[in-house]
Structures are given as C-alpha cells and as structure tokens.
Amino acid sequence: MxxxxxxxxxxxxxxxxxxxxxxxxxxxxxATSQKPQIVIDAIVDYYSNYNANIHRGVHALSQEATDKYEEARQKIQHHFNVGKAHEIIFTSGTTHGINLVAHGFSSLLNANDEVIVSALEHHSNIVPWQMLCEKTGAVLKVIPMTQEGALDMAAYNTLLSSKTKLVFVNQISNALGTINPIQDIIEAAHKVDAAVLIDGAQACAHIKSDLQALDVDFYVTSAHKMCGPTGVGVLYGKEKWLNKLPPYQGGGEMIAEVTFEKTTYADLPHKFEAGTPNICGGIAFGTAIDYLNKIxxxxxxxxxxxxxxxxxxxxxxxxxxxxxxxxxxxxxxxxxxxxxxxxxxxxxxxxxxxxxxxxxxxxxxxxxxxxxxxxxxxxxxxxxxxxxxxxxxxxxxxxxxxxxx
The missing domain is CATH 3.90.1150.10 (Aspartate Aminotransferase, domain 1)
Structure with missing residues (x-):
C-alpha cells in the first residue's frame, strides 16, 4: 500500500x-488512537454474525468465534515475532499485563532484592512495583533522567547488581515522546541475571518491535494505542517465566481440573486467561494489526x-x-x-x-x-x-x- x-x-x-x-x-x-472503519466493521461483524463464547463449545458459532480469536493471537505473535503463540496472553490492556507480572513476582522476590524502574514511567509502571516492594520487602531503584528527557544510562549501569531481579522501562515516554534504548537496557540487565519488562504501549503504533531479537522477558501493550479497540491488550512472556509465575486470577478457563480438595491449572496461555475474555476486542485487535502492516x-x-x-x-x-x-x-x-x-x-x-x-x-x-x-x-x-x-x-x-x- x-x-x-x-x-x-x-x-x-x-x-x-x-x-x-x-x-x-x-x-x-x-492517549488513544482513532479506529479505521475496517476495525469498527470487525466488531460489528462479530456481534452480528457469530457472537458466542469461545473454547470448548461444540456448536458452530462457538467454533467460529474460537477460530477467529486464536487467529488474532497468531497475528499478534507474528507481528511481534514471538516464538510460540502460547507466549501471548490476552489482557484487558497494558496496566493489566503489568499487574499480572507484578503479582507473579510477589512469590519470587525476597527482602532486599531490588527492582529498577525509570524516572520516565507512567503511573501504571510505578505503582504496581511500589506495591510489590511493600509486600515483599524488595527495594525500588530509579534510573534518573536528564534535562533533555532521556535516561541517564551511566547511572543505570551503576544501579545494576546481583540484587537486581527485575528491570522495568517503557519503550517510549508517554509524556515526552523519548525513545529509550531498550536493547542496551535489556542486555545490561541480563548480565546480572535480571528479568526485563518493557512497556510498549506508546511504541506499538510507531515501531514494529521484534521481541525475539530484543530478547526481552516480558512485553506489554494495548490495542487501543494502535487503532484497535479499548479493553484489550497483550502480555508477552518467555515461556520459562510464564511457567514460573502463579495464576493472577482464578475462575473458569484457567483450570485443568477442579475438586474441593485441589485445583490444577491449565497450560499456557489459558493459565492467565480466567473468565470470558473480550472476544470481539481480541479479534478486532488482529484486524488493526493487519491494517497497520498494510500501510x-x-x-x-x-x-x-x-x-x-x-x-x-x-x-x-x-x-x-x-x-x-x-x-x-x-x-x-x-x-x-x-x-x-x-x-x-x-x-x-x-x-x-x-x-x-x-x-x-x-x-x-x-x-x-x-x-x-x-x-x-x-x-x-x-x-x-x-x-x-x-x-x-x-x-x-x-x-x-x-x-x-
């Protein structure tokens, strides 16, 4: 095009x-992008022609909705060059994805472990980590910013240590538009065996990120920032990390077997997708990605x-x-x-x-x-x-x- x-x-x-x-x-x-007619049509088409709950349904509408929803997951997988479709977790948006990871790390952190965030973060990228540190006794460190609105990378390198367990940085500042050097941030964090979560909410409409090339551990974003609907987003996580994290919510879909004595959990991605999801939102997200890639x-x-x-x-x-x-x-x-x-x-x-x-x-x-x-x-x-x-x-x-x- x-x-x-x-x-x-x-x-x-x-x-x-x-x-x-x-x-x-x-x-x-x-704050949010506008939506092309093709995305609006995808939402109307779902509710007009094949509205049904997904997974496990034997009737035609359920199977059609399931196929469309999982096709959208695959579109997102390919767009971000993710190795496995089950490493893509549908969420309600970036904030949901961040909180899911923060909740999971509450069982992995110990007192005096350290979490690093940057001075350029959105509140959604600060508050969950403060709550995590209050709960676990971990220490929150902050990468300072310069007068130009860039991160002080020399200071970042001095913050990293064997105590660092997680680094969280946005790819682009929502307030200033600064593009952060996330490749360097990830590589430096991995040298001290720290995991990295990148907030791609502001980047996804402007930059096509290759998550395998970045070697990032977690990546979160929202559909509504890239011409898709509100109320849906994705969390990418490396399989090894997603398997370490406990479920964020309990309910239907995320279980393998339930008895009153014990519950076992479903495999990825369903382990983190409790309840009925935003089905039409996920499908329309895939449509939005197709539209942007066509341009x-x-x-x-x-x-x-x-x-x-x-x-x-x-x-x-x-x-x-x-x-x-x-x-x-x-x-x-x-x-x-x-x-x-x-x-x-x-x-x-x-x-x-x-x-x-x-x-x-x-x-x-x-x-x-x-x-x-x-x-x-x-x-x-x-x-x-x-x-x-x-x-x-x-x-x-x-x-x-x-x-x-």
Missing part, C-alpha cells in the same frame, strides 16, 4: 466530524517524523513557548507550555477551536516534578494527521496566548 494521506484519512470516519463548529483536529493519539511501519515512521520535525519548528517560533523532552531520539509527541499560562487554559481554548490535545501531568507526575511544572500541553501525532492540522494547532496556540496574557 502506498502512503496516501487522503486515502488513509478516509479510512477513519471520526476524522470527518466537527467539534464546536470546527473540523476536528485530533492530536491526542498518545507499513517504515512508511508510518517516516511520515510521523516529518510531522514531528515540522511541528517542532513551527511551535518554537512562538515566543515564550518551551518544549519539554528534547532528546534526539523521540517519536511524534510534543509536550510544551506557554510562559505564565496554565496548560489547562491553553487546552480549553484549543478545544473551542476543534483541536484535541491532552493537558495535565499525563499520569507521569515524577517527570513534572523534575521540571517543576504542574503539567504540559501535549500534542501527539499519528500517521493520519497532516501538516495543515499542525498549522491549525500553531495558530490556536498563538490565539490562546493572545487571549490569556
């Missing part, structure tokens, strides 16, 4: 609507980099505007503030102009504390955005500045 922005935008029905009498300019893609991740990355470069240059022409997160390696996210103006006020005026951005601390308060700011205005771009929309953003920011000063 050749990259034709007009054709691509036509795939997304929501981009045709107006907000406050203005054409919608959707620049909140880091091509190289084409997506090239186009989004052009948008990022253009938007950065245009915004920096506004006097009193500061961009936070200036690492040389970043994706299409720009967090900024206008001097003397609260980001919420800027976002409110932009909304009146039909421009959707995110304001606040972006569930990354430690980053905001580092810069000593209450939050930022965050414009996050996707492959269906345009330079004309960037121009509208810049014009809107200038108007907000004029109105609020």
């Amino acid at each position: 050749s990259f034709n922005i007009d054709t691509i935008r036509a795939d997304f029905p929501i981009l045709q609507r107006e907000v406050n009498g203005k054409p919608l300019v959707y620049l909140d893609n880091a 091509g991740f190289h084409a997506i990355a090239t186009y989004e980099h052009e948008l990022l470069t253009y938007a950065t240059a245009q915004l920096l022409q506004i006097e009193g505007l500061t961009i936070y997160g200036t690492s040389s390696d970043k994706t299409s996210v720009i967090s900024f503030n206008l001097k003397g103006i609260h980001p919420y006020d800027v976002g409110t005026i932009l909304d009146k102009l039909g421009i959707a951005v995110r304001t606040g601390h972006h569930c990354a308060q430690p980053i905001m504390n580092f810069y000593n700011i209450p939050g930022t205005v965050r414009a996050s771009f996707a492959f269906y955005n345009t330079k004309e929309e960037v121009d509208l953003l810049v014009s809107g920011v200038r108007r907000a500045q004029q109105m609020l000063t």
Whole structure:
C-alpha cells in the first residue's frame, strides 16, 4: 500500500466530524488512537454474525468465534515475532499485563532484592512495583533522567547488581515522546541475571518491535494505542517465566481440573486467561494489526517524523513557548507550555477551536516534578494527521496566548 494521506484519512470516519463548529483536529493519539472503519466493521461483524463464547463449545458459532480469536493471537505473535503463540496472553490492556507480572513476582522476590524502574514511567509502571516492594520487602531503584528527557544510562549501569531481579522501562515516554534504548537496557540487565519488562504501549503504533531479537522477558501493550479497540491488550512472556509465575486470577478457563480438595491449572496461555475474555476486542485487535502492516511501519515512521520535525519548528517560533523532552531520539509527541499560562487554559481554548490535545501531568507526575511544572500541553501525532492540522494547532496556540496574557 502506498502512503496516501487522503486515502488513509478516509479510512477513519471520526476524522470527518466537527467539534464546536470546527473540523476536528485530533492530536491526542498518545492517549488513544482513532479506529479505521475496517476495525469498527470487525466488531460489528462479530456481534452480528457469530457472537458466542469461545473454547470448548461444540456448536458452530462457538467454533467460529474460537477460530477467529486464536487467529488474532497468531497475528499478534507474528507481528511481534514471538516464538510460540502460547507466549501471548490476552489482557484487558497494558496496566493489566503489568499487574499480572507484578503479582507473579510477589512469590519470587525476597527482602532486599531490588527492582529498577525509570524516572520516565507512567503511573501504571510505578505503582504496581511500589506495591510489590511493600509486600515483599524488595527495594525500588530509579534510573534518573536528564534535562533533555532521556535516561541517564551511566547511572543505570551503576544501579545494576546481583540484587537486581527485575528491570522495568517503557519503550517510549508517554509524556515526552523519548525513545529509550531498550536493547542496551535489556542486555545490561541480563548480565546480572535480571528479568526485563518493557512497556510498549506508546511504541506499538510507531515501531514494529521484534521481541525475539530484543530478547526481552516480558512485553506489554494495548490495542487501543494502535487503532484497535479499548479493553484489550497483550502480555508477552518467555515461556520459562510464564511457567514460573502463579495464576493472577482464578475462575473458569484457567483450570485443568477442579475438586474441593485441589485445583490444577491449565497450560499456557489459558493459565492467565480466567473468565470470558473480550472476544470481539481480541479479534478486532488482529484486524488493526493487519491494517497497520498494510500501510507499513517504515512508511508510518517516516511520515510521523516529518510531522514531528515540522511541528517542532513551527511551535518554537512562538515566543515564550518551551518544549519539554528534547532528546534526539523521540517519536511524534510534543509536550510544551506557554510562559505564565496554565496548560489547562491553553487546552480549553484549543478545544473551542476543534483541536484535541491532552493537558495535565499525563499520569507521569515524577517527570513534572523534575521540571517543576504542574503539567504540559501535549500534542501527539499519528500517521493520519497532516501538516495543515499542525498549522491549525500553531495558530490556536498563538490565539490562546493572545487571549490569556
């Protein structure tokens, strides 16, 4: 598929609507991406034509739904180059996957073991590890960040030791757009026999990751960040690690045999998939992956980099505007503030102009504390955005500045 922005935008029905009498300019893609018609159709098709619970059903609808659901698992397996389909666990999203692993490690950690996270993490990537450390007596260590919004890799290497059992880092910062050097992080952690979990929620729409090449132990992401539905995601885990972790939830599907004396658990992946899953969500996730791969991740990355470069240059022409997160390696996210103006006020005026951005601390308060700011205005771009929309953003920011000063 050749990259034709007009054709691509036509795939997304929501981009045709107006907000406050203005054409919608959707620049909140880091929070959630919009959905192409083909994904919406996959959801409608499931509920219209073969809605049934999956696995074990002998009737035709159940078998059809099961086949579609497991085909989606295989699509995800191949997309991320995972060795075995049963190493892909369906979850409700990235947060679910993180908590599943944190719960599992509560039986593997001892007092004074160490867990490392980074200063660039989303709250979902901080709180579960704090809870884990409180429960086990393990110690939480933090990789510091630089003024540019990058990780201090020299400091990271000094934190690693024989006490390190788990390292957790996001692939891309949701607040700043920084792309972290996860290959180096993984390799260094493995030298001290630590496991690594990578949060790919912000990366999956921009980067096609090869999990076998990365040699990562765990990887989590959400479908809604990559043009799929909300309420579904995946946890990848190496088979050896998934076999070590106890089940996260008890219920149907995840059992082999139940008596009142003892329960034995099902094999992977069902051991971690208790209850009726988000069946149509999983199927539509597979459809979204097909759609993105048809466009091509190289084409997506090239186009989004052009948008990022253009938007950065245009915004920096506004006097009193500061961009936070200036690492040389970043994706299409720009967090900024206008001097003397609260980001919420800027976002409110932009909304009146039909421009959707995110304001606040972006569930990354430690980053905001580092810069000593209450939050930022965050414009996050996707492959269906345009330079004309960037121009509208810049014009809107200038108007907000004029109105609020």
